[in-house]
Amino acid sequence: EAGVAQSPRYKIIEKRQSVAFWCNPIxxxxxxxxxxxxxxxxxxxxxxxxxxxxxxxxxxxxxxxxAERLKGVDSTLKIQPAKLEDSAVYLCASxxxxxxxxxxxxxxGPGTRLTVT
Amino acid sequence: GEDVEQSLFLSxxxxxxxxxxxxxxxxxxxxxxxxxxxxxxxxxLLTYIFSNMDMKQDQRLTVLLNKKDKHxxxxxxxxxxxxSAIYFCAENRRSSNTGxxxxxxxxxxxxKP
Numbered sequence: 708e709a710g711v712a713q714s715p716r717y718k719i720i721e722k723r724q725s726v727a728f729w730c731n732p733i734x735x736x737x738x739x740x741x742x743x744x745x746x747x748x749x750x751x752x753x754x755x756x757x758x759x760x761x762x763x764x765x766x767x768x769x770x771x772x773x774a775e776r777l778k779g780v781d782s783t784l785k786i787q788p789a790k791l792e793d794s795a796v797y798l799c800a801s802x803x804x805x806x807x808x809x810x811x812x813x814x815x816g817p818g819t820r821l822t823v824t
Numbered sequence: 825g826e827d828v829e830q831s832l833f834l835s836x837x838x839x840x841x842x843x844x845x846x847x848x849x850x851x852x853x854x855x856x857x858x859x860x861x862x863x864x865x866x867x868x869l870l871t872y873i874f875s876n877m878d879m880k881q882d883q884r885l886t887v888l889l890n891k892k893d894k895h896x897x898x899x900x901x902x903x904x905x906x907x908s909a910i911y912f913c914a915e916n917r918r919s920s921n922t923g924x925x926x927x928x929x930x931x932x933x934x935x936k937p
Contacts (some may be wrong), residue, residue, distance in 0.1 A: 711866070749828070749912050749927030750867070763924055798866055813925065815866030 709733065711816035713799050719822045725787040728819045732780070732801030738762075739776055740813060741784050742798040750798055756782065789823045796820050828915060830928035837936050842900040844931045846913035851894055853915040857925065858887065858898045861910045870898070870911075900933075908935045 712731040720726050732739050737758050742750035753772065755763040758779035767774070771790070776782040786793055800813040829847050836842045848856065854875050859867040873880045873887045873896070880887045886899040896913055910932050914925040 747929065749914070749929050750925075751927070752924050755924060800866075812869055812872075813867075815868070817864070817866045 713816040723788040730799030736801035740800040828928040850917040
């Protein structure tokens, strides 16, 4: 079974530029998560999708971050414009289950390492 | 507080046992998890424990849960150099009706040969 795919693996941009990350979850997984992991910290949830609907985006900085999951499969996360503090690893994860269940096994992709200079 | 907390670093010798500790915040959290992250890789679920359990064993891994103190630990027996990684504990709070996980900041485990 193929895992969660992410691209690109690395990206270096200047502040105020735009960037987009792509995620392809495991086939059949209804739930997709985007996490931000700043160096030395644990992952922090940015947004969660159930199929193509948003379940939780309470920690997404909506003035500059946006995400979509068209057709309930692939997802893109965009930052526009980027700030220095956006330098982090952006992790995508997916899970098979539905909200309301209590056990969530999330499968993580390798992440995209973003450096903003 | 609001944070899941872990000690930042642990160094052990190969063959010794490792114990990684975590304190979480929500006494009503239903599941608690341990994830492993190797350099340049995503997170891999190692094990989990349901909140009505106080211990779970899985091969070399033993998870202990003290709900009264909101303390979770992961013991790795016969630690190997391949166990060197960052270990994260995470909780799924009952107040969250979704799969949202709250992670600690991670414990770096260094295994010396």
